[in-house]
Amino acid sequence: MKIAVVGAGYVGLVTATCLAELGNEVVCVDRDHGRVTVLQAGGVPIYEPGLDDLLRRNLDAGRLRFSTQMAPAVRAAELIFIAVGTPPQEDGSADLQHVLAVADQIGRHIDGFKVVINKSTVPVGTADRVARVLRERLAERGCADLPFAVVSNPEFLKEGAAIDDFMRPDRIVVGLPPGDEGQQARLLLTRLYAPFNRHHERTLWMDTASAELTKYAANAMLATRISFMNEIAGLADALGADVDAVRRGIGSDSRIGHSFLYAGTGYGGSCFPKDTRALVHAAGLHGLPMRVVEATEAVNRQQKDLLARRVIERLGPDLHGRRIGVWGLAFKPNTDDMRDAPSRAVVAALLARGAELRAHDPVAMAEARRALVADRQATGHVAAFHAPVDGGADRVPGSVALVDSPLAAVADVDALLVLTEWKCFQNPDWSRVLSAMRQPLVFDGRNLYEPGLMDELGIEYHGIGRRGRVRLMDAAPAADRRVLPA
Numbered sequence: 001m002k003i004a005v006v007g008a009g010y011v012g013l014v015t016a017t018c019l020a021e022l023g024n025e026v027v028c029v030d031r032d033h034g035r036v037t038v039l040q041a042g043g044v045p046i047y048e049p050g051l052d053d054l055l056r057r058n059l060d061a062g063r064l065r066f067s068t069q070m071a072p073a074v075r076a077a078e079l080i081f082i083a084v085g086t087p088p089q090e091d092g093s094a095d096l097q098h099v100l101a102v103a104d105q106i107g108r109h110i111d112g113f114k115v116v117i118n119k120s121t122v123p124v125g126t127a128d129r130v131a132r133v134l135r136e137r138l139a140e141r142g143c144a145d146l147p148f149a150v151v152s153n154p155e156f157l158k159e160g161a162a163i164d165d166f167m168r169p170d171r172i173v174v175g176l177p178p179g180d181e182g183q184q185a186r187l188l189l190t191r192l193y194a195p196f197n198r199h200h201e202r203t204l205w206m207d208t209a210s211a212e213l214t215k216y217a218a219n220a221m222l223a224t225r226i227s228f229m230n231e232i233a234g235l236a237d238a239l240g241a242d243v244d245a246v247r248r249g250i251g252s253d254s255r256i257g258h259s260f261l262y263a264g265t266g267y268g269g270s271c272f273p274k275d276t277r278a279l280v281h282a283a284g285l286h287g288l289p290m291r292v293v294e295a296t297e298a299v300n301r302q303q304k305d306l307l308a309r310r311v312i313e314r315l316g317p318d319l320h321g322r323r324i325g326v327w328g329l330a331f332k333p334n335t336d337d338m339r340d341a342p343s344r345a346v347v348a349a350l351l352a353r354g355a356e357l358r359a360h361d362p363v364a365m366a367e368a369r370r371a372l373v374a375d376r377q378a379t380g381h382v383a384a385f386h387a388p389v390d391g392g393a394d395r396v397p398g399s400v401a402l403v404d405s406p407l408a409a410v411a412d413v414d415a416l417l418v419l420t421e422w423k424c425f426q427n428p429d430w431s432r433v434l435s436a437m438r439q440p441l442v443f444d445g446r447n448l449y450e451p452g453l454m455d456e457l458g459i460e461y462h463g464i465g466r467r468g469r470v471r472l473m474d475a476a477p478a479a480d481r482r483v484l485p486a
């Protein structure tokens, strides 16, 4: 089939590449010239495991092309996907300017029946708004009778496992408009998604409003599970229980399941925070409070500060002269996405108290630099980036040194913070880590380590919801605290 995908971000690139892999002829359009130039040369501007090989293969086979030109792409396509960003506005609502700008462009150029498929996460009613924009443009062009269908087909992929999620979806949600156009769209989408439905039918057909709401409800449910477990973790800390044992205990109940029950430093990323806010905002427009989702957000806000509060509790409110190592900056492993990453809240809180941070992430260093610079501009805190210098001569209060290995991040530090559960942090060579650190103090924001092992290694360990299993260090000998203020 002939397909245009508008937007070459995480969702658009994965959609375009996977649909090309299935034999379709795909043009992926983005307004960002730099991004398109990189893609045309076979480069991939985001980190997503497996995407680069798949993209190059389809580029070489001529099934996948990249362009900045909307007009030829939408004229040639039978199916036009919209996969542009819907960032949050000040009031929490989803900003639809990019979606509507794409609708405007489509309306200016289409010249035959098209199915416009919205993959962006958008509030209920957006399919109708897109259809209205198309009708207005077509009327201006004197072709008000040109038929089209606007379909809602929300995307459920996870960054870090996006190819697999797209190629082997749990379900495909498709919201159809009423009437003949909707039925014509159904025929075309049945053909498009046939490869995913061979084993059993995965497509769930519904109306557009239900499809749009399904996406928000799914993300709100997942975020709620995380906040629920973070709240249980707080209680486990107070009561001397281990939240990880509780997680296994409840997750093995088939009615509950194991997914999204991990306590940690809170959820982040480009979807959960903005989508929960947008849901609360949308409900507010109808005078309906979303109490569960609001509580989910409130718990998450607190959780993002938790690790910084624990460090301050342990090392004192003035962190000048304290050096802290950070493992992991991306909001989760296997992505370089720093949007709303909890690490940003932790870093900002520690910098504001004068700490010197040494941070390492296996993939997200470039994105982290951009995000932390933006945070510095937004908050006005004193953080300065500097290139690390070996030998400990790089001490700048209130600054972050982005270093190129996990070991470099723990050189001469008072504490190690683990903020992303990358595999490479899961089983480190503790003897080398401990001999690099000033003192054996670990704050584990992802509960990666077994408290019993930490105890055996003589590490003072602070996980989330496992306080009962922590043995506090004796006061460190003076020699070990040589650089700390008296």
Ligand SMILES: NC(=O)c1ccc[n+]([C@@H]2O[C@H](COP(=O)([O-])OP(=O)(O)OC[C@H]3O[C@@H](n4cnc5c(N)ncnc54)[C@H](O)[C@@H]3O)[C@@H](O)[C@H]2O)c1
Pocket: 006, 007, 008, 009, 010, 011, 012, 029, 030, 031, 032, 035, 083, 084, 085, 086, 098, 101, 102, 119, 120, 121, 122, 155, 156, 157, 158, 159, 270, 271
């Ligand atoms: N990232 C995820 O894991 C994920 C998962 C499911 C759903 N979603 C949703 O999918 C949508 C896209 O998310 P993303 O993470 O891929 O966004 P992104 O920011 O990574 O990419 C958006 C792309 O759209 C391009 N764009 C914006 N306006 C354009 C226009 N007028 N014409 C052409 N290109 C334009 C931008 O240049 C950018 O490259 C959002 O609504 C998001 O909520 C994201």
